[in-house]
Amino acid sequence: MELETYxxxxxxxxxxxxxxDWQVDWEDAPLPYKLYRGLxxxxxxxxxxxxxxxxxEYLKPGLEEVGHFLWYVYGLTQYSQxxxxxxxxxSVRRFVPSGGALYPNELYVYIKLEEAPEGxxxxxxxxxRLILVREGNYDFYLSRSLENGFGIADCFCTVFVSTVFxxxxxxxxxxxxxxxxxxxxxxIGQSLEVASRMGFSSQVCYQFLDRAINHLLxxxxxxxxVYAVVPLSIKQLNDCLDADYHREEAxxxxxxxxxxxxxxxxxxxxxxxVIDYPMLRKINEASLIETTESFVKIRKDxxxxxxxxxxxxLLPFTESFSYDFASICRKRHSPDIDFMMGKVSQTQLSTLLxxxxxxxxxxxxxxxxxxxxxRISLYGSFYNVxxxxxxxxxxxxxxxxxxxINQGDHRGFxxxxxxxxxxxxxxxxxxxxxxxxxxxxxxEWGYRGYxxxxxxxxxxxxxxxxxxxALGMGGHxxxxxxxxxxxxxxxxxxxxxxxxxxxxxxxxxxxxxxxGSLHS
Numbered sequence: 001m002e003l004e005t006y007x008x009x010x011x012x013x014x015x016x017x018x019x020x021d022w023q024v025d026w027e028d029a030p031l032p033y034k035l036y037r038g039l040x041x042x043x044x045x046x047x048x049x050x051x052x053x054x055x056x057e058y059l060k061p062g063l064e065e066v067g068h069f070l071w072y073v074y075g076l077t078q079y080s081q082x083x084x085x086x087x088x089x090x091s092v093r094r095f096v097p098s099g100g101a102l103y104p105n106e107l108y109v110y111i112k113l114e115e116a117p118e119g120x121x122x123x124x125x126x127x128x129r130l131i132l133v134r135e136g137n138y139d140f141y142l143s144r145s146l147e148n149g150f151g152i153a154d155c156f157c158t159v160f161v162s163t164v165f166x167x168x169x170x171x172x173x174x175x176x177x178x179x180x181x182x183x184x185x186x187x188i189g190q191s192l193e194v195a196s197r198m199g200f201s202s203q204v205c206y207q208f209l210d211r212a213i214n215h216l217l218x219x220x221x222x223x224x225x226v227y228a229v230v231p232l233s234i235k236q237l238n239d240c241l242d243a244d245y246h247r248e249e250a251x252x253x254x255x256x257x258x259x260x261x262x263x264x265x266x267x268x269x270x271x272x273x274v275i276d277y278p279m280l281r282k283i284n285e286a287s288l289i290e291t292t293e294s295f296v297k298i299r300k301d302x303x304x305x306x307x308x309x310x311x312x313x314l315l316p317f318t319e320s321f322s323y324d325f326a327s328i329c330r331k332r333h334s335p336d337i338d339f340m341m342g343k344v345s346q347t348q349l350s351t352l353l354x355x356x357x358x359x360x361x362x363x364x365x366x367x368x369x370x371x372x373x374x375r376i377s378l379y380g381s382f383y384n385v386x387x388x389x390x391x392x393x394x395x396x397x398x399x400x401x402x403x404x405i406n407q408g409d410h411r412g413f414x415x416x417x418x419x420x421x422x423x424x425x426x427x428x429x430x431x432x433x434x435x436x437x438x439x440x441x442x443x444e445w446g447y448r449g450y451x452x453x454x455x456x457x458x459x460x461x462x463x464x465x466x467x468x469x470a471l472g473m474g475g476h477x478x479x480x481x482x483x484x485x486x487x488x489x490x491x492x493x494x495x496x497x498x499x500x501x502x503x504x505x506x507x508x509x510x511x512x513x514x515x516g517s518l519h520s
Contacts, residue, residue, distance in 0.1 A: 003283055007440065007450055010178050011498065012483055014419070018173035030167050030269040032092070032103045033125040037266040040132040041124070042116055044070070051326045054199035061156055061234065063115040065198065069157075069232075070123050072194045072329065074107050074187060078517055095329040096186045096462060097477055099179035104167040105187050106224070108160040108217050110138060120217055133218055134263060141216060141259065144251040145209040146229060147295050147364040151237045159230040160217060161187050165284075166269065169277045177280055178479065181451040182501065184227040185458015191230050192361050192459070193466065197325050201237045203362045205229040206452050207295045207445075210288040212256035218263030225284055228455060237362060250293045287448040298366040298444055311404040313388060315350035323470035330517070332465060335474040335508035339427040342507035346387040348471050349430070350400070352505070353378060356464045357397040365452070373397055375441070376456050379490050379499070380432040381410045392489055405490055413489065414502070417482030428504040430473075433486060434460055438498040457500045468505050475505040 001009075009017040044067030052072065055061065071077070078093040091101055098104070107123040109130070119135035142158065143149030152158060161184050168176040168183075188204055195202040206228055213226045231237060289295070357378060360370035368374050381392045392406040415425040425431060434457045441449030461477050468475040481502045487493035 001279060003286055003447060006174070006279055006283065007447075010175065011440075014175060014480075017175050022173050024171050025273070028271050028273055029170055030164075030271045031126075032101070032167065034106050034122065034164060035124070035126060035268045036122055036131045036133070037268060039265060041127075042121070042130040042132070044128050044130065046128060048072075049326070051324060052194065052197040054197070059234075061113075061198075061200070063113055066109070066111060066113070066157055067128070069194055069198060069200075070107060070109070071128060072326070073159075073190050074103075074105070074123065074125060075128060076125055077330070093333070095332070096183075096190045097334055097465065098183050098186075099168060099479065100171055102168040102171060103183070104163050104165070104176070104180050105184050105227075106162045106164055107187075108133065108162065108226075110142065110158040110160070112137070112156055133265065134216065134260075138216060138260075141212070141256060144292070145212045145216075145253075145256060146205050147207055147292075147297070151203075151233060151235070152231060154235050154237070155231040155233045157232045159191060159232065160213065160226045161191075161228045161230065162217070162219060162224050162226045164224045164269075165277055165280045166223065166271065166274050169280060170271065170275070174277070174279045176277075177283060177451075178454065181227070181454025182458040182461070182477075182479075184451075185455035185460075186462040187458075188228055188230065188455060189459035189462030193325065193463070195230075195232055199234070200232045201235060202233075203231050203237045203364070205231070205364050206448075206455070207289060207364050209251060209253040209256060209290070209292065211253040211290070212251075215257040215262065216260065218265055221284065221288070222281055227451060250291050253288075253290050283447055283450075287446070287451060289448070295364070296444060297364065312399075313393075313402040313404070315353070315400050315402060316347055317400060318347060318351050318354070321351050321355050321467075321470070325466070328466055328469045332469040333474065333511070334465075334476040335511070336423045336476055338508040338511050339424060339474070339476075339504065339506050340509050341384065341427045341429065344382075344385045344429045344473075344506065346385065348473075349382070349385055349388065352430075352464070352467055352471060352473075353380075353395050354397070354400060355467045356460065357395070359463065361459070372456055372460060375436060375453070376460055376500075377435045377497075378432060378460075379405075379435050379492075380430055381414065381489070382430055383409055383411055384429045394490065410489065413485070414481070417485055418478070419480035419482075423476055423478065423504055425504055428506045430505040432464065432475075432503045432505055433490070433499040434501050434503070435490070435492060435497050436500050438493075438496045453500065461501060461503060464503060464505070472507070473505050474508045475503045478502045478504065 109121050112118050117135050118137050120133045121130040124131050139153045142152045163180045362370050378395045383390050390409045393402040411426050436453050440453050465475045486499040
C-alpha cells in the first residue's frame with residue numbers, strides 16, 4: 001500500500017486500513033509499560049502531593065519535583081475494577097486517556113540534578129523509578145539535534161515522548177498509527193499543564209534529528225521512535241532563544257550518531273510473538289528528519305480566516321476560570337454508558353470553549369506566539385443548551401462567538417455514524433469535533449505533518465477533558481465515527497478541512513466500580 005493511500009484510508013476509510021481477517025491475540029498482549037533489565041535504578045518518592053503548587057521562583061528543582069512531574073504526567077495512578085455482562089474488567093489507570101487503555105508511549109528524561117548522575121533515564125512507570133540508560137552530559141549533542149538548541153543548556157530536565165509501535169499495533173493493526181499520534185499529544189498536553197502548575201517553563205519540539213535522538217536513547221527505529229521533545233527550565237525558555245540564530249553548518253543525524261557508542265540494553269514486553277508492521281515502519285521512515293536543513297518554520301499568517309456560517313451567537317464573557325488541577329486529574333475519566341442528558345448553561349459552554357482554546361505554548365512550528373488555533377479549531381453539535389438553538393456550529397475564539405452551520409437535533413446522525421456504539425449519544429448534549437487541515441500539514445512537513453497534526457489535536461483534547469471535568473461534566477474521545485459525514489454536516493469538506501476526533505461531553509452518573517489510588 002502506498003503511503004498516500006494509507007493516510008487516506010487511515011482517516012477517511014478505516015475499514016480498508018487493516019486486514020479484514022485480523023484477530024487479536026489477547027493472550028500474547030504486551031505489557032502497557034516498558035521494562036529494562038540489569039541497569040542502575042533511582043527510586044522516586046511515592047509520597048505524592050494532593051495538590052500541585054508553584055515552587056519558589058529561585059528554588060532549584062530536585063529529584064522529588066521530577067518524580068512528582070512524571071507521576072502526574074504518566075504515572076500509574078489508580079487501579080479499578082468494573083462489572084461487565086460477562087464478568088469483570090480490571091485496569092490500571094493514568095491521568096491521561098489512551099486508545100484501548102494501551103498506553104503506547106514511553107517517557108525518557110535527560111536530567112541535570114545534584115542528586116543524580118547526569119544522563120538519560122527511562123521513566124519506569126511500573127515501579128515509579130528512573131532507569132539510567134546513558135550517563136553523561138549531552139547538551140552539545142542535543143543542541144545540534146534541535147531547532148536553535150532550544151536552550152538545552154538552561155534546562156534541568158528534557159522529556160522525550162516516544163512511541164512503542166507494538167504496544168497498540170497488536171490490537172489495532174495499521175489503525176494504531178492514528179492512535180499513536182493522538183496518544184502522544186495528550187501526554188504532551190498533560191506535560192504542559194503539569195509544568196505550568198509547577199512553575200516550569202516548557203517548549204515542545206516536533207522537529208529534530210530522529211535517528212540522532214533515538215540513538216542517544218538507545219532506541220531502534222524499527223520498534224520505537226521519539227515523537228516529541230519537551231525541554232523544562234526554571235528560566236523562560238523563549239528568552240534563551242535567539243530569533244536571528246543561524247547554524248554555522250547543518251547537523252546530520254548519521255554524523256551525530258557516530259559521536260557516541262550504540263546502546264544494547266535488554267528490555268521485556270511479555271509478548272512471545274511480535275508480528276511485523278511494515279506500514280508503520282514505512283511511514284515512520286518517511287517521516288524522519290536527517291538534517292537540520294530540513295527544519296521548517298511557518299511564518300505568521302495574517303490573511304483572513306474562513307468563516308463558516310452566517311448566523312452568530314455572542315457567548316457571555318466570564319471571569320478567569322480556575323480549578324484544583326490535581327483534584328480534577330484524580331476525578332477525570334471517560335464516561336461511555338454513564339452519560340445522562342442534562343441541561344447545559346450557556347455559561348458552561350462559553351467557559352468550556354474559551355478555556356480550551358485560549359492558551360498558547362512554545363513550539364518550533366511557526367512564528368506565532370504559540371497559538372494552537374492557527375492549525376486546529378473546534379466545532380460542535382449542541383442539544384439542550386441554554387440560549388443556543390439545537391444545531392451544528394463552528395467556534396470563533398477571536399470573537400468568542402458561535403456561527404450556526406446546520407440547524408436541528410443531530411444526535412441520531414452521530415449515533416448512526418459510530419463504528420462501535422459504546423456511547424449513547426442521545427444522552428449527550430455536546431458533541432465536539434477537533435478540526436484541522438484535510439491535507440494533514442503535508443505541504444509544510446511532509447509525512448511528518450500527519451503525526452504533528454494528531455499530536456496538536458491530542459493536546460487540545462486533553463485540555464478539553466480537564467476543563468469539562470472541572471465544569472462537572474465528562475468527555476469521551478472517539479475515533480470510531482464517520483468522518484466523511486461529519487465533514488459534510490459542518491460543510492468543511494469543500495473548504496480543505498476535516499474532523500480529526502470526536503468528543504462527546506456532558507453530565508454523567510457515577511460509575512459502579514471499585515477503585516483505589518496507587519500512591520501513598
